[in-house]
Amino acid sequence: MTGEERIRVLVADDEPLSLGLAVRTIGLDPRLEVVHACGDGNEALEALSAGDVDVALLDIRMPGIDGLTLARLQARAQQGPEIVFATAYGEHALEAFELGVCDYVTKPYEPERLRRAMLRAASQRRLKQHGASVRPIDRLLVRSRLGTQLIPFDQIEAVDADEKEVWLRVGTRRLRYQNTISAMELMLPCPPFVRVHRSFIVNLDHIGAWNDASNGTGGLVLTGGGEIPISRRYRRRLSSLFLGMR
Amino acid sequence: MAAAAPSWSLLPNARSVNDWRWWSLAAVPAFIALTLLLQMPSLLSVVVDGSAEAWRGTFVIYVTCWVFWIAIGPPLFWFFCRYPLDGGSITTKLALHFAAALAFVLIHTGMHAAIDTAGWFEPGTPIGTRYRTLLSSSAGLELIVFVMIDGAFHAVRYAVRARQSADRERELTHLKTRAELEALRRRLEPHFLFNALNSLCAMLPEGDQARQMAMRISDYLRIVLDRASSEKVPLREELAIVRSYLEIEEIRHGDRLDTSFSVDRKALDAQTPVMVLQPLVENAVRFATAGGASPARVMLKAQRQGDRLALTVSNSFRSDDGDLSGQGWGHAIIRERLTANYCDDADFRIETENGQFVVHVELPYEPHLACERPA
Numbered sequence: 001m002t003g004e005e006r007i008r009v010l011v012a013d014d015e016p017l018s019l020g021l022a023v024r025t026i027g028l029d030p031r032l033e034v035v036h037a038c039g040d041g042n043e044a045l046e047a048l049s050a051g052d053v054d055v056a057l058l059d060i061r062m063p064g065i066d067g068l069t070l071a072r073l074q075a076r077a078q079q080g081p082e083i084v085f086a087t088a089y090g091e092h093a094l095e096a097f098e099l100g101v102c103d104y105v106t107k108p109y110e111p112e113r114l115r116r117a118m119l120r121a122a123s124q125r126r127l128k129q130h131g132a133s134v135r136p137i138d139r140l141l142v143r144s145r146l147g148t149q150l151i152p153f154d155q156i157e158a159v160d161a162d163e164k165e166v167w168l169r170v171g172t173r174r175l176r177y178q179n180t181i182s183a184m185e186l187m188l189p190c191p192p193f194v195r196v197h198r199s200f201i202v203n204l205d206h207i208g209a210w211n212d213a214s215n216g217t218g219g220l221v222l223t224g225g226g227e228i229p230i231s232r233r234y235r236r237r238l239s240s241l242f243l244g245m246r
Numbered sequence: 247m248a249a250a251a252p253s254w255s256l257l258p259n260a261r262s263v264n265d266w267r268w269w270s271l272a273a274v275p276a277f278i279a280l281t282l283l284l285q286m287p288s289l290l291s292v293v294v295d296g297s298a299e300a301w302r303g304t305f306v307i308y309v310t311c312w313v314f315w316i317a318i319g320p321p322l323f324w325f326f327c328r329y330p331l332d333g334g335s336i337t338t339k340l341a342l343h344f345a346a347a348l349a350f351v352l353i354h355t356g357m358h359a360a361i362d363t364a365g366w367f368e369p370g371t372p373i374g375t376r377y378r379t380l381l382s383s384s385a386g387l388e389l390i391v392f393v394m395i396d397g398a399f400h401a402v403r404y405a406v407r408a409r410q411s412a413d414r415e416r417e418l419t420h421l422k423t424r425a426e427l428e429a430l431r432r433r434l435e436p437h438f439l440f441n442a443l444n445s446l447c448a449m450l451p452e453g454d455q456a457r458q459m460a461m462r463i464s465d466y467l468r469i470v471l472d473r474a475s476s477e478k479v480p481l482r483e484e485l486a487i488v489r490s491y492l493e494i495e496e497i498r499h500g501d502r503l504d505t506s507f508s509v510d511r512k513a514l515d516a517q518t519p520v521m522v523l524q525p526l527v528e529n530a531v532r533f534a535t536a537g538g539a540s541p542a543r544v545m546l547k548a549q550r551q552g553d554r555l556a557l558t559v560s561n562s563f564r565s566d567d568g569d570l571s572g573q574g575w576g577h578a579i580i581r582e583r584l585t586a587n588y589c590d591d592a593d594f595r596i597e598t599e600n601g602q603f604v605v606h607v608e609l610p611y612e613p614h615l616a617c618e619r620p621a
Contacts, residue, residue: 015441021448028452061437088440089468107444108464111452212507214496215541223511236493239507243486243514 006033007122008052010081012044012067013059018107022057022086025111032118041065048074053081055102055121057114060087071099079129082121112237116190137187142168142175151175153193157206157222159184161199171224196220196238197231210242260410263403269323276398277315280391281308303365310363318354322346326399343396351388355380416586420477431471440464459497466490473520477587480614481548481555482514488527488546495531503531504541513550517612519587523557525576526605530561533603543602555611560604577605584609 009026011034013019019037026032036047041064048056048070056074058067065073067085074080085104102121105114139152151170158169161181168175179187185195192204208223211230218230230238262268282289288307292300325346331339359377367376443464450457469490473483485507492505527546534542547558577596584592584607593608 015445017445017448018441021444025452088438088444089436089471106468107440108447108461109444110461208511210507210509210511212505212509214492214503214505218506239489240486243482243489 007031007118008033008035008054009118010034010036010038010044010047010053010056012038012041012056012062012070013086014040014062015059018059018086022114025109025114026057026118028111029115029118032115041067041070044070045073048081051079054125055084055118056081057084057086057118060085068095068099071101075099082125084117084121140168140177142177144175153188154203154205156188156193157203157224158226158228159188159193159201160228169222169224169226191241194234194238194241196234197229198233200228202228204241207242210239212239258402258406260406263406264327266320266323266327269327269399270320273319273323273395274316277319278312281311281315284387284391285311306363310361314354314357317357318350322350322395323399326396330403331396331400347389347392347396350392351381351385354388355384434467434471436467436471439467455497459494462490462493462497466494477519478517478614479520480514481516481518484518484520484523485509485514485546485548487521487524491524491528492531492544499535499542502541503535504543505531506543506545508545508547510549513548513555513611515614516550516555516609517614518555518557518609519583522580522583522607523559525580526559526607529576530559530603530605533563534561550611553611555609557607557609558604559607560602562601563598563603564601580607 009032011019011022011026013022016039019039023034023037026034035052036044036050038044038047041062044056044058045065047053056070058070060067067087071083071085074083082102083099084102086107086109087104088107102124103117105117139150140156142149142151151168155170156168157171159181160167160169161184164178164180166177166179166181166184168177177184181195181199181201185193185201188201193201194204195201202220202222206223207220209221211220212218212235213230214235216232218235220228220230222228258268258272262272285304285307288304292304329339329342331343356377359373359380362376367379443460446460447457450460466487469487473479473487489507496503496505523546527544530544531542534544543560543562545558545560547556547560549556577594581594584594588609591610593606595606597604597606
């Protein structure tokens, strides 16, 4: 799949308001496109047979064929879409994971959370299609005065941004890397990497202390020393990730 | 909770105190001690004498006494387990025990009369004479020994039973809480509730403050409903509850409420009794915002200090207010919960310093084992 091509999404939900919300939320991301919006399971099953879906967002409780049954049917199909469940109350979470379902979101969801689930499912599908030839990236190639070196992600404690480039904090070193912080945010897996400020990304595994503050003066202390500010905008996401919530 | 006891332990448990075989084994050290005590005079004489001959003689006496006890012990404990003093008619039981005491005296004395390793009698003394002499001299002492053993048996039995019933009571309370939570969950109809909140979100544009509020309320409800009804949770879970509660309060009070968390990563996996921090924080918010200070401040600190977990919840209050009577709301229950969980090992202190009302909670640090949750 090239960068130009959009991820094709199917949404199935028997509640019109909820269906509308999902379609709108997904539509707001230019990388995603809703190709089918289905009001029940039977409709979804029919739409899926067209084979033009990358990711299916299925409500679990639906009249007719419910989400779990749909997922079971798709699990047998070759080249089936990745499934993400939406449910009001996460009682089926375990069953969903047994079915090899990629993710599940609880309603009501944070819009960002839903879009991230769609993107993640799509990259999962890409990996499956290309088999072993594509491996998830887990290191960076960094050029410095000392030459070129590979830095595994787990050694990166934090990333901070200048105007045109970013700096990686690795142990006591600071390595320059030609990229924007937004691109870094997309490249580094979350968790453990999480954006905490307009110009900072931090690796949760390297946080020694979390000082949260509602007035915007909060910060993180890295285990290797050094402090990173937390801005109001990213505060909530950080706290839920740090406390291990979804 | 009643811990599963190993099937054969020298320490008494609910099952073993009703098993004569356990008693027979467990009593061996007690019998050895008892013999040593009863035969103290002969032991002292040997120590004074000091010859190898005397030591050998004493050793033989002791072994004889122990063998007698080991022979008498099992039937004695079988009797105690079969006919304990509690339950049934007390007069019948007392009569039975009296009869058993007599039998014990007669048999035990008989043993000593038959095999006289102590050399109390001239060789050749008829057994009948020996028996009568021993009976008249030591029947009283034997009777006292029987009463001691009988008493010890019942004391241990009652102690174990009392502990067991306390355990059961705690377990019942726990089950009751779980059942209540389950009932609440069913009555709330989470599916209906969260779907309704989702519909509300659908009616509001992304980024709308009302939608934010609906989201935060559903987060809070979900975390409270989901929370394992276990007695203890890792600190991170308790903090997650507190955070989702504070997010609602932050929206409600806006800039008039300043909250801050200061959490040591090493403290996150510490076990904490569930719902200890949450009521403290709720209390702190209520008083900080009622005090009129602007902005009202609520602070939470969690630190691991060696083998201790230190938690602090503090809030600002107007110092001219002076009335702190309401601040202690709910503290009694928290103290009780801490005592129930840690006996004297937990600390709960309240201080007022520079316009701050501070609650310190200190617990032993116990790491929480990894929870099973799909990644």
